[in-house]
Amino acid sequence: MLPAMSHRRILSLWFPRLGAERLIRRDPTLGRVPFALVRESGNMQVLASLSVAASRAGLRRGQPLRDAHAACADLLTRIEAPHREAAFLAALHRWAGKFSPWVAQEPPDALVIDLTGCAHLFGGEEALIAQVRQDCDDLGLSVRAGIADTLGAAWALARHAGRSAASARSGDAIDQEARATRSRAVKRRHWERGGAAPPAPADQAPALCIAPPGQAHGALAPLPVAALRLDADMVAQLARLGLRRVGDLIGQPRAGLARRFGTGLVRRLDQALGAAPEPVSPVAAPERFAVRMSLPDPIGFEADVMAALDRMLPRLCERLERRGRGARLVRLEAWRADQGMEWREVGLARPAHDPDRLRPLLAMKVAEIDAGFGIDMLRLEAVAHEPVHAREKVGHLEAGRAVAARLSSNTAFDDLVGRLGARVGLEAITRRHPAESHIPEKAALTLAAAWSDPADDWPERRRRPLLLWRPEPVAGPDTPEPPGRFRWRGRDFTATGAEGPERIAPEWWLDDPEWRSGQRDYWRVDTDRGDRLWLFYAHGASLSPGWFCQGAFA
Structure with a gap:
């Protein structure tokens, strides 16, 4: 009997440059210049995905396009295509199936993999991460990875490992200091004199980050509170109270946090620490x-x-x-x-x-x-x-x-x-199907023959003309009886026979401009020219009465 596994292991893969690198794979020249995808946000365009060269130029995601062009004049942009990026993520989903059969997508740019019982097949978790990085390098993709016992902790490590909590003060910190202190600000660039370098951007931090089993608390404590998948407004509220790191929240009473910030904060914290369940729901790959x-x-x-x-x-x-x-x-x-x-x-x-x-x-x-x-x-x-x-x-x-x-x-x-x-x-290639309307021009639907079945339930109705058009005025006597002589389309006709009338009323629940003439009496009129026309007399509910021609029989 096999022993039960005490810890789940979740791998979170984040592709921070998925949209831009998808196009760079097709056109490698785009990777040699600052390049970004843009999307519409309100009444302006903002940067949605950046290449490595664009990040090195000081640009960032969410930055307005006009500001980005002011900071980097040679920036090259393309319009974001979410449906194509979704298809690319689906292809990566199939690729990730080599590591575990339990893979789920996190649109628009991430995957979640349940590695429980699978890492040993690749020589351990570190070797598996190395294989992921090698595959992504071959594909020309940037990737951040995190492994932990819970989905929330793996998500946090993949996106925020190596980042320090931001200050609660707004604006430039140097501008808020005294003038004398500000004059010595250049001396703070200690990394140019052999000191430690500043923290790398989120998408350039070390890609290998693994929380040992049962040690999610220690891995999450130094991370910023944004690692709990909170919205920007809640992160700002917490920062104003001095709660900038996840460790600052772990020791706080849950009741007080829920009362002040809502249950969403407590739920995200418990999910990351494993106190609340959060299953990985894989989507089966399409056949x-x-x-x-x-x-x-x-x-x-x-x-x-x-x-x-x-x-x-x-x-x-x-x-x-x-x-x-x-x-x-x-x-x-x-x-x-x-x-x-x-x-x-x-x-x-x-x-x-x-x-x-x-x-x-x-x-x-x-x-x-x-x-x-x-x-x-x-x-x-x-x-x-x-x-x-x-x-x-x-x-x-x-x-x-x-x-x-x-x-x-x-x-x-x-x-x-x-x-x-x-x-x-x-x-x-189309075919006609009956419609639920007694109005002549609405009595049939035009459907594609390839995606519809033949219609065998045509209702019993009076004969309709082969050709229908919008009603055209006919010059004739202003009486409900069919005219003996009339003029239509610049030609004179003499009626040799008439069959009717068929009274059709407009749909009272719709205000159709074509039927504001009220009730109509339709007649099938044979003429001396060999035409058989479909004439009607409009009784004029809101317009002047008169004769009109709407179709012709074969």
Whole structure:
């Protein structure tokens, strides 16, 4: 029987320059100059993520962009893209799975890993931290790490280890001293004469910080109170009372702290010390279905690419079928010998894991790929996929209908939609569905054919014209009876027959400007020119009455 583990071990990883270094990885020239990402904050732009060169120039996160340009004229900036940084953090989440299966994200720039029982697989906690640092160096990322018994303590060590508590006084400390004392301020730069250097910035402090098991109190005591994950206002309130370090709070009565600052401060303190539980809630990595083929020699012919697809498609579809999934969007990536990459995507009207349905769509895109000096690797991925159920459970009343639907089901139309969508886009292929409205122009909805089922529940209504447009005035007698002669669009018409009326009232719960004319009497009018028009007489609830034309029958 294995002995129970007495201590949990939590690893907190903080990437202080995640946004900036994500772009530096794509364009290394950005790392040679002061570079930062900016975000909108109120009515101004502020720095959100800085490169190492920008920090060395004296810039800081949260600084207004205009002040940053005044301090560093050659600062280069880009707009922050939170969705791309979230995707990058998700990729780091998958990487962190090599250390433990229990990994959680702390958006926008951190990960939490439960290392309980895993550190010995890497030679201990220090060796594991060294492996993390080596991997991040290879990826071009800055990282701060902290290991402790609790999530709160690991979070504090990763972000605030090596930092001293800030002074409670505002402004420049030298400006608050006497003039004679201020004149000797230059002598205080003792680190230029061989003394100890000042504390490093938060993102440049030593990255290795481990609190031994059961010693979270001693590791947290010298840290500033901001290490307890408190907001800036509460940190300022505590500093005004002389409570600048976590050690100043540990010995205080909990009741007094809760009464003065609220229960949030006490909860954060207890979580960091292990008196209150704070579990690590991992998020399962999304399922990815992809296959690739590395080629011994570069290829450039369409037939060779299709031969490779014939070997890759069955493997991809087999994985999808095993998981009960069907591909909706498939991406083909062609990696060239010149380090370039081209990709094409095809969509399906219905999720499928049948190679015979995917191959014709991919064949239409292969001819568009520029092979360049040759393709040496192909990758096929189901970017979007949905569940595919092999059978459906129905009751006795629905059994007959389900069997009939299954017998009449045909994938030919779905394949046709997919083929057309590969050329013009799936969004361009639409179908009509009934809507819950008696107003003619609102009686149907236009939906994408690939993401909707055929409509089989059209209500029993009177015939509607094939073409509808906004009502256009018709010159004719001002009477509710259909006109014998009228003028429309600059042409004279003679009515040879009329069918109606069909009275339609406006939706009284909506103030539609098009229906302020009140009730309408619609007529189907045949003319001597061969047109069959849809005319209506507006009774004029708030406007003048009259005749209008709104559509034409086939």
